[in-house]
Amino acid sequence: MKLNWMRKQQLTGYLFIAPNMVGVSLFIIIPALFSFFLAFTNWEFPLLKADFVGLSNFKRLIQDEVFYTSLKNTLIFLGSVPVSVGLGFLTALILNKSVYFKNALRTMFFLPYITTGVAIAFVWMLIFQPENGPINSILRSLGIDHPPGWLSSTSSAIFVFDIIWVWFLLGYNVIIYLAALQEVSSELLEASRIDGARKLHTIRFVIWPLVSPTTLFLLMTGFIVSIKQMGIFQAITDGGPGNSTTVLSLFIYKTAFRYYDMGYASAISVFLLLIIIAITAIQWIAQKKWVHYS
Amino acid sequence: MKKTGIVLALVLIAVSVLSACSSNGKESGGQAESSAEASKDVVNLTFWGGVPPEAGPQEIVDNWNKENPDIQVTYVRYVNDDSGNLKLDTALIAGQNVDIFANYTKPLLTKRVSSGAALDLSQFTDYNIDDKMGPSAKEWAVDGKYYAMPTKRNMHFVWMNKDALDEAGLPVPTDWTLADVEKYAKALQTDTRWGYTTFPFWRDIVPFDGSLAVQGYVKEDGTSNLGAPIVEKALQAHYDMMHTSKVSPPISLIETTKMNVIAEFLGNKLALLNAGEWMFRDANNLTDYPRDFKVAFAPLPRITQEQDDFRYLGGLGDAIAINAKSEYKEEAWAFLKWYADGGMLPQASGGRIPASKDADQDKAVELLLGDLEDKYDVESLKRILNNDLPTFQVTLPQEVIDLRREEFDKYYIKAQSLEDTINNVAKRHNDYLKRK
Numbered sequence: 001m002k003l004n005w006m007r008k009q010q011l012t013g014y015l016f017i018a019p020n021m022v023g024v025s026l027f028i029i030i031p032a033l034f035s036f037f038l039a040f041t042n043w044e045f046p047l048l049k050a051d052f053v054g055l056s057n058f059k060r061l062i063q064d065e066v067f068y069t070s071l072k073n074t075l076i077f078l079g080s081v082p083v084s085v086g087l088g089f090l091t092a093l094i095l096n097k098s099v100y101f102k103n104a105l106r107t108m109f110f111l112p113y114i115t116t117g118v119a120i121a122f123v124w125m126l127i128f129q130p131e132n133g134p135i136n137s138i139l140r141s142l143g144i145d146h147p148p149g150w151l152s153s154t155s156s157a158i159f160v161f162d163i164i165w166v167w168f169l170l171g172y173n174v175i176i177y178l179a180a181l182q183e184v185s186s187e188l189l190e191a192s193r194i195d196g197a198r199k200l201h202t203i204r205f206v207i208w209p210l211v212s213p214t215t216l217f218l219l220m221t222g223f224i225v226s227i228k229q230m231g232i233f234q235a236i237t238d239g240g241p242g243n244s245t246t247v248l249s250l251f252i253y254k255t256a257f258r259y260y261d262m263g264y265a266s267a268i269s270v271f272l273l274l275i276i277i278a279i280t281a282i283q284w285i286a287q288k289k290w291v292h293y294s
Numbered sequence: 295m296k297k298t299g300i301v302l303a304l305v306l307i308a309v310s311v312l313s314a315c316s317s318n319g320k321e322s323g324g325q326a327e328s329s330a331e332a333s334k335d336v337v338n339l340t341f342w343g344g345v346p347p348e349a350g351p352q353e354i355v356d357n358w359n360k361e362n363p364d365i366q367v368t369y370v371r372y373v374n375d376d377s378g379n380l381k382l383d384t385a386l387i388a389g390q391n392v393d394i395f396a397n398y399t400k401p402l403l404t405k406r407v408s409s410g411a412a413l414d415l416s417q418f419t420d421y422n423i424d425d426k427m428g429p430s431a432k433e434w435a436v437d438g439k440y441y442a443m444p445t446k447r448n449m450h451f452v453w454m455n456k457d458a459l460d461e462a463g464l465p466v467p468t469d470w471t472l473a474d475v476e477k478y479a480k481a482l483q484t485d486t487r488w489g490y491t492t493f494p495f496w497r498d499i500v501p502f503d504g505s506l507a508v509q510g511y512v513k514e515d516g517t518s519n520l521g522a523p524i525v526e527k528a529l530q531a532h533y534d535m536m537h538t539s540k541v542s543p544p545i546s547l548i549e550t551t552k553m554n555v556i557a558e559f560l561g562n563k564l565a566l567l568n569a570g571e572w573m574f575r576d577a578n579n580l581t582d583y584p585r586d587f588k589v590a591f592a593p594l595p596r597i598t599q600e601q602d603d604f605r606y607l608g609g610l611g612d613a614i615a616i617n618a619k620s621e622y623k624e625e626a627w628a629f630l631k632w633y634a635d636g637g638m639l640p641q642a643s644g645g646r647i648p649a650s651k652d653a654d655q656d657k658a659v660e661l662l663l664g665d666l667e668d669k670y671d672v673e674s675l676k677r678i679l680n681n682d683l684p685t686f687q688v689t690l691p692q693e694v695i696d697l698r699r700e701e702f703d704k705y706y707i708k709a710q711s712l713e714d715t716i717n718n719v720a721k722r723h724n725d726y727l728k729r730k
Binding site: 044045046047048060065125126128129130131149150151152153154155237239240241242243254257258259260261 | 376377380383386387405406408409410411545546547549550551552691692693696700701703704707709722729
């Protein structure tokens with residue numbers, strides 16, 4: 001066997017990444033493929049046998065009311081991502097301008113992102129408590145007699161999660177945007193100021209396009225992270241009241257680990273994967289329109 | 295330099311692969327060893343249960359280990375919720391060390407029987423479960439055979455604040471309906487104290503399953519019976535208690551504050567609580583839940599006066615099974631017999647009364663009350679412990695329980711009408727039945 005120098009280098013490279021690849025294959029890729037295959041069976045854990053049922057899980061999915069409710073709730077929840085990204089951009093702009101206590105403010109904004117989900121869950125539950133919580137108390141003192149039921153009402157519960165999630169992602173978005181704003185060349189800003197552009201124009205036509213790669217990154221990763229969220233829903237409402245805060249990931253969890261219906265849960269997971277791919281693909285294609293790479 | 299690069303990489307791979315395999319290798323190697331040298335060596339059993347070790351199980355296991363130096367038992371606690379049961383099921387399937395395990399609901403046991411994890415106990419002929427545990431034991435049989443031994447009496451009853459009762463001049467009821475409950479609750483309610491509520495986990499099961507236990511959840515034609523007239527009456531009664539007479543805290547309050555109803559009752563902020571024997575664990579804990587009022591007990595309320603087929607949630611619980619793949623079935627069976635006939639008594643202070651007729655029932659009640667006898671109305675307690683009211687077990691699958699709860703909750707929070715609730719529950723249950 002004659003190994004030349006180049007081949008040896010390649011081999012070394014492969015050997016170094018092998019441990020990680022073994023791990024990723026064993027724990028991520030193979031289970032994902034197995035799950036895809038499970039979607040065509042009717043396996044119920046912990047039984048030892050299952051049958052092929054072709055597309056019947058997907059047929060059941062299409063007729064399942066709870067599935068459509070979960071899908072709707074997931075889409076409403078995902079609406080919090082662009083809101084948070086937008087607010088993050090504005091906050092970063094302000095923070096970028098030598099505000100007093102800049103470091104302290106930056107830390108404060110970032111703290112939610114590193115706090116554990118359960119702690120966040122309980123604090124927000126208390127804040128939104130309909131009878132005694134601070135938000136409704138303030139609303140009542142302002143004269144609103146029937147403030148929303150927040151988490152106890154089927155129509156408003158999912159929006160509470162939107163609010164919590166905007167708050168949660170804000171810190172991360174701000175940090176990333178602050179880094180991006182550092183890259184904006186001050187010469188460009190000076191040039192536009194000399195040309196007589198007003199503040200708002202500068203932001204809209206100079207700064208915003210220049211940070212658009214960051215915006216794309218934050219939107220794409222934001223959607224992917226948000227669509228996988230389950231813990232926060234389980235901790236606060238466990239999908240209730242009724243099904244109004246059941247999102248797709250929670251629906252999959254309950255089907256798989258509470259009802260032990262693995263075949264159906266895998267089918268929903270496949271669907272979730274398709275949604276993520278669709279959202280990502282749309283953004284990827286649309287980026288040609290609005291993302292400017294320098 | 296290149297050589298050290300390759301060697302280093304190979305070492306890394308070797309280490310990572312070995313560390314992944316070694317933990318499994320050690321276990322299976324160890325087991326093979328101990329079974330090879332069977333008789334002289336110490337047998338190690340693992341007992342999985344849901345009760346926290348300090349609430350009795352550790353003492354139980356220590357007692358056994360002292361008397362049986364050649365069979366040592368270790369207690370492993372799994373939390374009796376979704377993830378805990380998943381942990382147990384995974385351990386059973388993966389062949390992890392589980393010799394004896396407790397099953398807390400019949401559906402869970404049935405699943406474990408289907409997957410071959412539970413041993414058929416009929417191979418042991420020296421202990422007659424029906425004879426020892428009574429007629430309710432049959433509810434735990436799967437396909438007519440016992441795969442687990444039920445060991446404790448499930449008791450569900452209403453906890454009452456006796457001092458408040460005396461103040462209002464009301465007697466302790468021995469048979470009552472929801473209408474009576476409302477009357478009592480109105481009399482006992484104050485500005486700082488709610489009248490009545492049910493422990494959330496059993497909220498739908500106690501009144502609704504109790505009413506349908508005899509009629510059945512499925513009609514003869516195969517469609518759902520979850521919309522039966524008695525269900526409508528019960529729903530209405532609970533709704534009224536929350537929103538009309540306002541003696542019950544509304545569901546929205548309980549859910550959004552994660553209200554600990556046990557703490558509310560023991561803290562004199564709730565006069566009547568529909569719960570069960572597990573509350574003794576906290577009721578006897580005067581350090582965390584100090585109280586100065588006496589507690590009396592009443593049976594579960596029926597829905598209407600004319601209802602003659604109401605069943606009281608009860609029967610037997612804590613069905614202990616032996617792993618069919620265990621290497622020490624005889625030893626596990628010896629432990630199980632000892633446990634059922636009295637070994638489990640240390641758990642009595644938390645409310646777990648043994649079901650076996652050979653267990654010392656008086657000792658159990660003694661341990662239950664501890665030195666707090668004056669804090670309980672012993673007369674009503676004895677009535678509850680010794681009654682022969684007809685009982686039933688939970689047999690509805692989790693999915694049906696969940697879908698019913700979702701629809702009922704929507705009604706309780708006024709998000710849909712009573713009629714829609716009944717129709718939706720029946721429809722969703724029918725969809726479920728068509729699939730099965």
